[in-house]
Amino acid sequence: MPAELTYPGVYIEEIPSGVRTISGVSTSIAAFVGRTASGPTDQPVVITSYADFERQFGGDADRTTGALFAKYPIGNSVRDFFNNGGATAIICRAANGGTAAKIVSKGTTKKLNLIAPSVGTWANKLRIVVTQPADDATLADYALRFGLLKTDFFNLAIHDNRTGGVTESYGYLTAAASPRNVTGILASQSQLLRVDGTPDVPDAFDTAIPTGVWDDSNSSKVATAGTDSGSLTTAAHYGTDGVDPTGLYLLRKADLFNLLVIVPSNSANDDVPTAVHANAAKFCREKRALYIVDPPAAWKSTSDVLTNLGSAINISGPDAQNAALYFPRVIEADPLQGDSPGTFTASGAIAGVMARTDTTRGVWKAPAGTDASLTGVQRPAVLLTDAQNGLLNPKAVNCIRSFATYGNVVWGARTMAGADDNPNDYKYVPVRRLANFIEESLFRGLKWVVFEPNDEPLWAQIRLNVGAFMQDLFRQGAFQGTSAKDAYFVHCDKTTTTQNDINKGVVNIIVGFAPLKPAEFVVLQLTQIAGQILT
Secondary structure, three states: OOOOOOOOOOOOOOOOOOOOOOOOOOOOOEEEEEOOOOOOOOOOEEEOOHHHHHHHHOOOEOOOOOOEOOOOOHHHHHHHHHHOOOOOEEEEEOOOOOEOOEEEOOOOOOOOEEEOOOOOHHHHHEEEEEEOOOOOHHHHHHHHHHOOOHHHEEEEEEEEOOOOOOEEEEEEEEOOOOOOEHHHHHHHHOOOOEEOOOOOOOOOOOOOOOOOOOOHHHOOOEEEOOEOOOOOOOOOOOOOOOOOOOHHHHHHHOOOOOEEEEOOOOOOOOOOOHHHHHHHHHHHHHHOOEEEEOOOOOOOOHHHHHHHHHHHHOOOHHHHHHEEEEEOOEEEEEHHHOOEEEEEOOHHHHHHHHHHHHHHOOOOOOOOOOOOEOOOOOEEOOOOOHHHHHHHHHHOEEEEEEEOOOEEEEEOOEOOOOOOOOOOOOOEHHHHHHHHHHHHHHHHHOHHHOOOOOOHHHHHHHHHHHHHHHHHHHHOOOEOOOOHHHHEEEEOOOOOOOHHHHHOOOOOOEEEEOEOOOOOOOOOOOOOOOOOOOO
């Protein structure tokens, strides 16, 4: 609004420029779906290192016995991701059944009933101690402030009795409605336990928190032992969609993910069910992400791939644009076998290579070639020749190769829609991922447009802001062309938005770009110069 002119003088008004910067979204957040030893099954968890994964989901070893987990291969995939350049991952714990451990405090008629926040045997070593708080000024203040008796309060300590376990301590808790209510405190702060049912103040207390190792004689025992999830064998076990999503569909609760890795259920030699592949590719198309597909363990040769490609993976149509298949699996050190060689899925490592390529070169660079080396991989499970590679590449199967000079590298960059007999705009992984990046960035960066007056001033602002975003990508080398007009265009005017569209509340924006496609075939043409006779 202009300033009210009330006196002779100079007035200053700040006029908005109309520039609303569109920021590019992250391109390399990898989501992992599979069984874990512990961790929540009702929400996705963001981690930034393998140490985070170990703390929240159990890692490779049972901290109770020290035994290595043979049934949770997701740990190897997550470790490969971070070892190969990944920075941020989202873990979705899938489960098929299982129960949560329950713990009951001491008491005759009144007891405190607690339950682990997730299923699994991991909570069977939890122990609790309930003590009476000291009769001090803090207790008196709480009692007066909340209108309660001093006897309505208690202290609770929870100890994880596994190797490297932690202790949580909570003072001045109460079962009554107040800011110190035990249900709310544990739900918001505890990583180990929740209140089971309606809380009550126990009528028996422990004398003190043990100063040494917590054992059964010094604290409450598990009333009902927790049990682990069963094997994941169907699409339902890998996740169901709906009001309360599970497994794969926990990603609906995540703000953003770009890469999807689904890990076999029980061991690295298992397969992800065919129905899960189809559901995952469809979901990735909806969420503008790329599904990295591992081949079945039975594929030991080029012939196996060519014979079973359609039936074993079953990703086709538009969904295939958002999936990429990599063959073969890889040989790595197997901690279950004393670090002797074992066969593992490669999708975690490939996701890490994509993250590393995004950082060093950009999402428009194909995550393949001599720079796309696989850290931690001893060799591909099947050593492919150029001739075999030549049979798989036209079928949109990306190969993992081993070269004497460059080591183990990713040697293919096609989506599953990129077969030679299936012309498609999104034949290549970097083109698909660049389009995903632009779509997601514009989707988030143009929300301010909603409910703005739909006329030329708005269209001009849209052209300005989207054009600035695309120009920045052009300057970074994301598009073809030597000039901006050859590289991209942004149309938003009366030719794209008619009066009928305006009447319906619609504004149409058309954005086009000329993607860089990888130099998949490099052809050298050599000729000899014929000897010339000087005259």
